[in-house]
Structure formats: C-alpha cells, structure tokens
Amino acid sequence: MDHGRPSRRRTALPAVLLSAAAVALAGCSGQDAAAPAPASTRQLPAPSSSSPSSPEAPLSPGAQLPAALAAGHALRGTPGTAQDVVTGLDVPWSIAVLPDGSALISERDTARVLRVSQTGGTWRAEQVTATGPAGAVPDVEPRGEGGLLGLALSPSFAQDSWLYAYTTTATDDRVVRMRYSADDAGGAGTLSAPEPIITGITSATVHHGGRLAFGPDRMLYVTTGDASAPSTAQDPQALTGKVLRLTPDGQPAPGNPVAGSPVWTWGHRNPQGIGWDSAGRMFAAEFGQNTQDELNLLQPQRNYGWPLVEGAVPGPDGSDADVTDPAFTAPLVTWPTSDASPSGLLVTADAVYVAALRGQRLWRIPLDDGVLGQPEALLDSEHGRLRDVVAGPDGSLWVLTDNTSRGRPTAGDDRLLRLPLT
Template structure:
C-alpha cells in the first residue's frame, strides 16, 4: 500500500498569500467495514482567496467563483482577487447562530439571464424563518426578484440551507429541524426535510407526496447534497452531538430522526451509508462526488473527508486547516472553503480562505 504523505502546513500558513502554494496534511484512512483503502499521494494545495467573511457556498462559472457569506454578501473571486458584491434582499438577513445567507446556485442559463437561487434566514414580527428566492445580478449588485418558498422553519439552530440543481433539472434544498425534532417526522412541516421544486418554485408532479415539496424526511440538519453520474443522490447530515451521517437519498423515504440515528435500525426507517458513530463527530456540511468517492466538508471534524463508496471506507484527506464548510469539484480539482471565523473555530492568519487541491484518480 502506498504510504500516505503527512506534511505539516502550520509554518506555511503563517506566510501564505493568495494563490500561494502550501502543503496540506494527509491523515490515515478510518475504517468503516472494510480494510483500509490505498491512499492517494497529492502533493500540494493552493490558496485562491483570503479574508473571506464566513463563506458558506461555493459556485463556479468559468474562472469566476461566487461565494455566499453568511452576513449577507457574495464574494466574487477572480484570479485571487476578492470583490465583495452587495445583495439586496426583501427581508433582513438574520444574525442568529448558524443563520444568514446560506445556499446559492446559479441558474442553468446564468450566462444570459444573470439569475441565481438563494436560501437565507430572516426575522420579522411573526418569528424567524428561512426562504428560497431568485436573485439577479446587475451592475455588480444582486437583487431579490422572486420568492419561491417561504416560512421554512428556523430556530436557535439547524437551518439546513444547501441548494443544488439536480440532474433532473429540479431545485433541491436541505431544511433542518429548527431545533424542534418532532417536525422532522411531520409531513405537513417543511423542517427536517429535503425539498424539491421546479425552477419556478412550483411543486413537481412526480414528487413523492401529493402537493408537497417534501422529497425525503426524518432529517435532523442536512447540509450537503450531491449526485453520482448514475443519478444516485447523497446527503450529509449532522447527528445529535455525534452519529453524523452520509445517506443515499431515495424519494419519499424516512431517514429516522429523531427515532434512530447512527448505526441504529428500525423497520421502515433508512440507516446511513456512512456514520461517524457515537464516539466521533464530523459535523458534515457540503458534499461532492468524483470517481466513485464522496468528498465531505467537516466542521467539528476539521477536515475534508474522502469516502470510498465501493470499498466502504473513509479517511481524512486534508487536516490542519480548521473548520471546512463546503466543497466543489471541477476538472480534477477539489475546491473548499474554511469557516474558522464563524464563532466556533480558531482563526488562522487571513482566514477564511478558498483552497484548491488536485485530485488523483487512482
């Protein structure tokens, strides 16, 4: 088995600048149910942007990145230069814990329409909620144009927030249980669910529950969704302190929260593909798929995790960079963002950052 490189980056981070080459730390695989996989030998990662303001989602169009920042702005990154774009919303962005401007995805026709979709938390006289809206970019300012879905439950914690357009052309959103665990099992509530809608905000005719946005339920706080080339859908989900999960998502299925978590099983409830178990925590957020592997951003785990779906194993691919919020893969590169300034991490010099790492196809 090829040895895994273990290279400290601590001294490099003290002097690294935008697009400067640094050396990541690679850790040994953690066994799931099979022997350890062979380790990739990846030599370097680049810092593409620094001094970000708690970024949450990564979107890339050509050579341009758009990163949502929880405070309510979008950081446009081109050739290492960060330009903070203003976002005009109908509701004021909430500053509650874990809340803010979260999920973001460009419309399929963005190059001509300048349209995108966003998920954000707000407060008004009736309470705190999440909503999904369209945004349009003009004169370097994003402005809310249409409301697609409102009153997604919010609370002290667990807002969900990830947006993705699936291979079927539908818009998917993750919604947390808003710290009200019972709503995850209530099909009349949007909380604790993965939601699915047409791009105009209407309910698809083939959703599993009639006249409902609910695609799957029994979720605690899912924060990542992705698909493999064969259409299999995966989601990452925060467990209750531990027992974090990576699930295969099937339409209409119940993923068990709060009745089961981690390795627990019960008839009619789906157990995860991977779990951190009751001894460890990942706090998984964004997730991406490439070459039969899943790459997951881990917050409390302080790592990018690599899951080998075929071998049923996982390992910490990158460590020593602190809390990781989102991942994105394109053309053989893994991009990811740190979240050390979100109030729960320890900031490193010039945090938060956007990184790029070449992936090795074994």
C-alpha cells in the same frame, strides 16, 4: 402526536460503513459505537427509469446536466497539497462556480456575496453589489447558525442569470433568487432584488440545513434542518427536517411522492450536503446530535429516522427504536460526531467528498462503478473547520474553511483552498 412511527425494540449498530458484512455483525452486543470500522465496501443499487433513486422525469434528449454536477463528474484523482486561493473571508458558507471560471461565495453573517476572480494569475475576492444595506442581500437575519447560506446557479444560468440563495429572515427561512449581472468594466457585478420562491420554513437559532443544488432532473433540491423541534422531522406536513424538491419557480416538482407537496424525503436533523453521481444516485450528508453523523443515499418518500434514530443507533426520541425496521432507511456511512459534523458534499467520478466542521478534515469515500469504499480522512486538522467542497473551475477541488464562526481562526482565516488532483 404519532405520525405513523415504525415499531420499536432496542437494537444497537456500530458506527461503521454499513457494508453487508457490517450489517450481518450488527446483532453482536457490546460493540463500541465509535470503534474503527474494518475495511469494507458496499454495492449501491443501480438506478433505472423505474428506480426511486433516479429522477422521476428523465432529462429530455439533448438536455444538459447542471454545470456543477457535470464538473464534479469530470473529476478524478488523488488530492494534493492545499493552496490558498483567497484569504480574509468572513464566515463563508457556499461556493457557486460561474461559467467564466470565477465563483460566487456567500458570507453567512455579513449577508454578502463575493466574486472570486483571477487577474494576471492573482485571485481576489470582491463584493457583489446586492440591494440591501452596504450592498448585502436584504432581509437576512444572521443569528445563531442562520444568515446567508447555500447558493446555486440556475441550470439555465447562461440564459436567465438566476442565482438561488437560502436565507434566514426575522420570521422564517426561505429560498430566494436574484439575477446576477456581471460588470463589463471588471467589477464584481450586481444582484437584483430577491424574489422569494418558497417561504414559511420554520426558523430557529440553529439547525437550518440550508444547502441548495439542482439535480440531474434540473429540479431544485433544498435541505432543511429540524429548527430545534425534532418531532417535526417526522411530520410529513412540516417543511423542517426534510429534503424538498421544487421546480425552478418554487412549486412542488412533478413526480414528488405526494402531489402538491415539496417534500422528497424526511426524518432529517440537519442535512447540509447533497450531490449526485453519474448514475443519478443522490447522496446527502447530515449532522447527528451527540453520537453519529451520516452519509445517506436519498430515495423519495423514505424516512431517515430522526429523532427516533441517529445514524445507526436509537435517537433521543427512540430509546427502544428498532433501527433495523425497514420503515427507516439506514445510512451508508456513519462517523462519531467528533470526527465529522458534515457540511458540503461533492460527488466526483471516483469519490464522494464531505467537508467536516468539528472533525476538521475532508472525508473522501471512494466510489468505483457503484461500489462505495472505506472513508479516508484528508487535511486532518491542517486548516481547521471545513464548510464546503466543490469542483473548481481548473479541475481541482475548492474547499471553504469556517473558523471565524466558532473555530480558532488563524491569520488569514477564513480561506478558499485549492486541492489539485493527480
């Protein structure tokens, strides 16, 4: 079925940072899609109260940014040598830093939540007791790329103790929330029975998306993959292949492009990283198929092209797609899939960081007063596949490896790494 698809004609763009200069060169034929990009920069739009890239409902006077965003915005500097925080993790997927400086980590296949805390200068990981078998989160079906995926703390966590989680079940993908209770005796704490806030997201073996984050508007943003049904990414009625925007209770957020719909953006294949800069611009990292991965600037009611467009070239369902058609929103950055397969994303005061799985590196894209610079590769093949990156509680970067799922694990994998900033 045709869902208002844009016009098509064949146009190829190189896989580069899409500066104005790069766009001007895109019409030249014969360029290799994986060719190295020239040094270039891109000026990002400046959000305003009427800009679609800024929150629809600005924060009330005195309202605070979600802690994870504020922590990222406070960081700047050059990452140093990676150090182990904890080892022996089993397919870790997401990190949520708690107000006391400890952190919660999800394990995809075991459906366990671990608390990482420090005692006497030594970090350790202990299982939080949930209500499922063996203390795991209940009703999680860990098949393929599914299981217990993204975590996010409520922006009012100090008052309500809600931990949000993206899970795959035997029948669907869903977002649930559980109340986290710390253990005054020094244990890892407990989680209440999950309360579903959105259900019925089509599930499959792969392409779940699964990242959660609260934005500067204190709404919950959820990334969903196409569930191996690419055409659904272009269907505005489907929940797959989208970024959703919800209230903390799981209702479609006020100000969404279509009243009563949770859909914020569409045309996504498998987005797994989202974050915001201090101006309110929203970034997302997305897996391509075989050609190009993407870093996007997300704006509501925009179509990011999949499966008609992959990165900046025609996609598998768009052999004659015009990738310059304004109906598609072009990526800010593209990579060959061998260099990225991007997952977690963090925005700091001076950079956008993207954790790469197949690429086995941490990408740093400089960000200076709204100007995006040329991507830099860090940790290249030093620690294998990288799944998530967050602002650590000590002013460093915290990075999760993911080698026990499909990589080549070494002794101690998987790990939580710490990268000091100087």
